[in-house]
Amino acid sequence: MGFQAQWLETVRRKQSLLCVGIDAAEPGQRNEKALPSDLSKVEWTLGIIDQVAPYAAAIKLNRNYYKDISRSEMQRINARIHAHDMLSIDDSKLADIGETNDAGIYHAKAEGFDAITYAPFPGNTLQACAQADKHAIGLIVLVLMSNPEYRLMKEARIGEQPLYLHLAKQVAEGKAAGIVIGAPSDSNHITAHEIEEVAQLLPESLVLVPGIGAQGGELGPILAQFGDRTIANVGRAIIYHQDPAGEAKAYRDRIQALRIS
Amino acid sequence: MGFQAQWLETVRRKQSLLCVGIDAAEPGQRNEKALPSDLSKVEWTLGIIDQVAPYAAAIKLNRNYYKDISRSEMQRINARIHAHDMLSIDDSKLADIGETNDAGIYHAKAEGFDAITYAPFPGNTLQACAQADKHAIGLIVLVLMSNPEYRLMKEARIGEQPLYLHLAKQVAEGKAAGIVIGAPSDSNHITAHEIEEVAQLLPESLVLVPGIGAQGGELGPILAQFGDRTIANVGRAIIYHQDPAGEAKAYRDRIQALRIS
Numbered sequence: 001m002g003f004q005a006q007w008l009e010t011v012r013r014k015q016s017l018l019c020v021g022i023d024a025a026e027p028g029q030r031n032e033k034a035l036p037s038d039l040s041k042v043e044w045t046l047g048i049i050d051q052v053a054p055y056a057a058a059i060k061l062n063r064n065y066y067k068d069i070s071r072s073e074m075q076r077i078n079a080r081i082h083a084h085d086m087l088s089i090d091d092s093k094l095a096d097i098g099e100t101n102d103a104g105i106y107h108a109k110a111e112g113f114d115a116i117t118y119a120p121f122p123g124n125t126l127q128a129c130a131q132a133d134k135h136a137i138g139l140i141v142l143v144l145m146s147n148p149e150y151r152l153m154k155e156a157r158i159g160e161q162p163l164y165l166h167l168a169k170q171v172a173e174g175k176a177a178g179i180v181i182g183a184p185s186d187s188n189h190i191t192a193h194e195i196e197e198v199a200q201l202l203p204e205s206l207v208l209v210p211g212i213g214a215q216g217g218e219l220g221p222i223l224a225q226f227g228d229r230t231i232a233n234v235g236r237a238i239i240y241h242q243d244p245a246g247e248a249k250a251y252r253d254r255i256q257a258l259r260i261s
Numbered sequence: 262m263g264f265q266a267q268w269l270e271t272v273r274r275k276q277s278l279l280c281v282g283i284d285a286a287e288p289g290q291r292n293e294k295a296l297p298s299d300l301s302k303v304e305w306t307l308g309i310i311d312q313v314a315p316y317a318a319a320i321k322l323n324r325n326y327y328k329d330i331s332r333s334e335m336q337r338i339n340a341r342i343h344a345h346d347m348l349s350i351d352d353s354k355l356a357d358i359g360e361t362n363d364a365g366i367y368h369a370k371a372e373g374f375d376a377i378t379y380a381p382f383p384g385n386t387l388q389a390c391a392q393a394d395k396h397a398i399g400l401i402v403l404v405l406m407s408n409p410e411y412r413l414m415k416e417a418r419i420g421e422q423p424l425y426l427h428l429a430k431q432v433a434e435g436k437a438a439g440i441v442i443g444a445p446s447d448s449n450h451i452t453a454h455e456i457e458e459v460a461q462l463l464p465e466s467l468v469l470v471p472g473i474g475a476q477g478g479e480l481g482p483i484l485a486q487f488g489d490r491t492i493a494n495v496g497r498a499i500i501y502h503q504d505p506a507g508e509a510k511a512y513r514d515r516i517q518a519l520r521i522s
Binding site: 023025026029030062064065067068069070071074093094095096097098099100101102103104106107108110111119120121122123124125126127142145147149150151152153156157158163166 | 284286287290291323325326328329330331332335354355356357358359360361362363364365367368369371372380381382383384385386387388403406408410411412413414417418419424427
């Protein structure tokens with residue numbers, strides 16, 4: 001079963017579209033929102049997973065915070081995620097070419113991940129899709145990022161069309177498992193029209209949506225287009241809250257209300 | 262001393278522009294060019310470093326082949342690189358935004374790297390430059406990749422100019438330590454004109470050049486523009502040769518002949 005089908009099955013069983021994104025900042029790495037000094041990164045991560053598990057369908061590990069983790073440690077984290085009937089996403093934003101991308105995907109699979117994120121900078125999205133298929137892992141391609149600096153990139157012209165439509169067409173052709181669209185808000189540049197354009201090109205694609213937690217983006221316009229194919233990611237607003245379980249439940253319920261409305 | 266000055270000093274001391282790129286494929290990861298089954302990845306990597314050290318000024322670790330390596334193991338590898346008076350480049354092709362890029366750079370610094378590669382997909386190159394400065398590590402930004410699929414990307418228009426010039430201008434403004442330009446060859450799309458355009462925008466930038474080993478690209482047109490600011494990367498042609506030291510010496514000598522001609 002591919003990642004798209006795994007996701008839809010998991011959503012059905014858990015009645016949740018929530019994905020919890022974990023960025024395990026070390027004590028001293030930044031001034032706030034870091035893990036406590038009396039727990040190892042792995043133990044802290046396992047604790048968060050246990051707390052949010054009843055309310056989440058997936059966990060996304062923000063890989064740049066886990067560069068120090070060995071394969072056996074990552075396998076232990078992913079085994080815990082799967083034991084709770086959740087899926088596991090390696091948010092590596094892989095951005096290389098050829099066999100190096102294959103290596104990044106190979107490692108993610110060996111570690112037990114179900115999907116990996118991909119930044120299509122060097123242009124070889126079709127090759128990466130084939131590599132992900134070979135390793136039986138879902139590829140999730142960045143298409144519409146919501147950071148202010150991405151505005152120029154998304155509007156860059158490839159021939160007659162903007163880059164984001166070029167990328168969406170490559171995702172359709174390569175049959176990638178999913179894409180990333182940042183949640184639109186009054187303070188960013190993502191528009192309902194862009195979301196609709198991309199959704200129409202990708203009738204089966206999943207969409208991973210960052211930006212609905214602390215950043216205040218709206219899930220509604222994406223949910224309207226993608227329905228249960230929406231992977232609604234919330235990170236720090238849950239994991240660094242004093243009550244991660246309670247916050248995960250609150251987000252799950254809020255998203256569920258939008259989902260069935 | 263910043264990474265640019267460190268590089269020029271190392272080149273002067275070692276009389277070499279050679280950087281050896283290491284992609285440690287596990288046995289079973291691919292059909293050929295993989296490490297032997299009787300050595301750990303770390304031991305094999307240390308062995309390669311020892312063999313090429315007399316002839317190289319830098320080592321580039323292809324990070325997607327090292328996702329399983331712990332911080333202490335990476336520190337051991339980087340200590341060995343530095344003990345041989347070489348510089349160490351984390352070829353992660355970091356491609357995220359905000360604090361996640363900061364995390365990737367934080368880890369690279371904690372592991373003992375001198376520089377890290379950056380894929381400017383999400384557009385926030387200036388922010389990444391500032392983050393690299395904060396952590397006292399060199400940022401090397403992808404600008405002109407030589408893979409066939411990059412042709413469309415480099416020619417994408419940002420307003421009136423192609424993406425590669427937009428990126429080169431951001432590198433100049435952010436004062437990144439270096440850029441990546443794939444070595445031009447008859448079979449790829451990199452032109453001498455493009456190299457010259459980029460070089461004129463970046464009179465102090467280093468340039469990391471893949472593609473001159475097995476891929477057969479030419480170093481000459483880049484060396485003509487960047488001189489000793491050229492980091493000439495050779496990977497598999499050296500590390501998977503039966504005599505890595507002999508091949509490293511041969512490449513060093515060939516590059517040296519071009520350098521002083």
